[in-house]
Amino acid sequence: MSLDASKWAWEIKIPTKKGGALKPLKKLVLLSLADRAGEDHCAYPSMSRLVDDTAMDRKTVLKIIDELIEDGLIEDTGERKGKTKQVKVYQLVGVKGRERGPKMEPFKDENTDLKGTNNGTVPTTEQFQQFHERVPTIPSKGPNVGTRNLPKNLPEESKNKKDWLCFKKLREEIYLADPDLDFEYLMTASWGDREKRAFEIYNADKNLCDVLMNFHFADWLIHAYRTKYSKPAAGQQAKAGDSKPQHLTEKQIAAFAQKLAHHSEFSSKYSEPGDSYEKLAAKIAVKLEDPAQAKKWEKYLKQVGFTGTIAGEAA
Known part of the structure; x- marks a missing residue:
């Protein structure tokens, strides 16, 4: 999974065109591809996997992939994977991040004369400097060695993310369902963790991607809030007409x-x-x-x- 690809997919603006697929559907397919991209920002999920992730039919997914290629967001690399060598490999276009290693340029030996100063086992001063310029060396005991230092380079949410829950996506889904709901209250309510555990248990045997988990959890939270945690106090009744059309x-x-x-x-x-x-x-x-x-x-x-x-x- 590429964090940079997922971040790019969330932030990219999906173009629209007459007669094309709805933007939310194109975004969902793009997120599914990004969720399975490697460090080279290429993804090759099977078509059945994309169908399961997005809950769309195969024909719609194929149409959306063609539109994403036309939009310049992905491109077919021409490479094929899988046992049958028929699974297409797509490159996510425009992803930038820290996951790509430093680009190395091979040392060019400009003097091939066997009698020249560059011949032999002892490098000249210039060769020595060029060698160290192109190959970064990090002390084995340095502070930048290992993945333990990775979080300081990540966004705040990536540091805290331990599972499928994405606050940004969840906030968006809850807002679409009901703009008047207080998202901060739902996230800090004492019953929030209890409902999250119940939701995870309910979906334990379902193969849902992170995007769909957040999508359905928004509905779950709203339903729990309305049916169990937002009832009027004893002796009070909701006033008719309180909600503005x-x-x-x-x-x-x-x-x-x-x-x-x-x-x-x-x-x-x-x-x-x-x-x-x-x-x-x-x-x-x-x-x-x-x-x-x-x-x-x-x-x-x-x-x-x-x-x-x-x-x-x-x-």
Whole structure:
């Protein structure tokens, strides 16, 4: 796993084009590739692995990879791996970081004369200096030897990361689901660790990548907060009208369209024969841009994590 590649994938801006895949889906595929990149920032996961990581169908993943190549974010190196030598090796374009070693230039012997001053076993002063310039030497007992010093070169989150949890991704997912929730409160609440353990136990037998773990943990936390930890005190009742009606943002539309596409009751009611999850999600996203239609589906939106009230009247 390349930390620099993962950091690059999180920060890179995904371009959009008419008729192309949704940006969140392209980001998910790019993150899956970065999560399996080596120190040379090349990745060669099998297609079945990408399908499992992203929960998309094979056809959609292939389409998105082609778009990422067109966008100049990855490129096909032409190399093939695997037992059948059919797994493509992709280079992540533009990743920069400390994982690549120093570039060495071979010493050029400009004088090949056997009788010259460079011949023999004793190097000249100039040769000695050039040799030490091109080969960095680190004392075996120096402070920079070993991986114990690596954390001082890493971002703060990389120092503290011991498992799949990524605060940046989790914050983003919770904000998309409910911008009014206090992320800091959820992270410091006394019940947070308990819910994290329960979530890990629940998903112990599932082969989920870190991105999907954070995605589902956001829903898990929000559901736990609403159902177990945010009930009004005894004798108090929530006042009707406390939540201000709102319109869905572009990010919320993209996120909830994906969740509704995987909602069994909703998809069985509104999908058409032959629709894939991605095709259905794209249709839902277009519909959610209409406040009246979003209001009509408010019941389902709340079932997949939306809180508050949709502005407008049902169509």
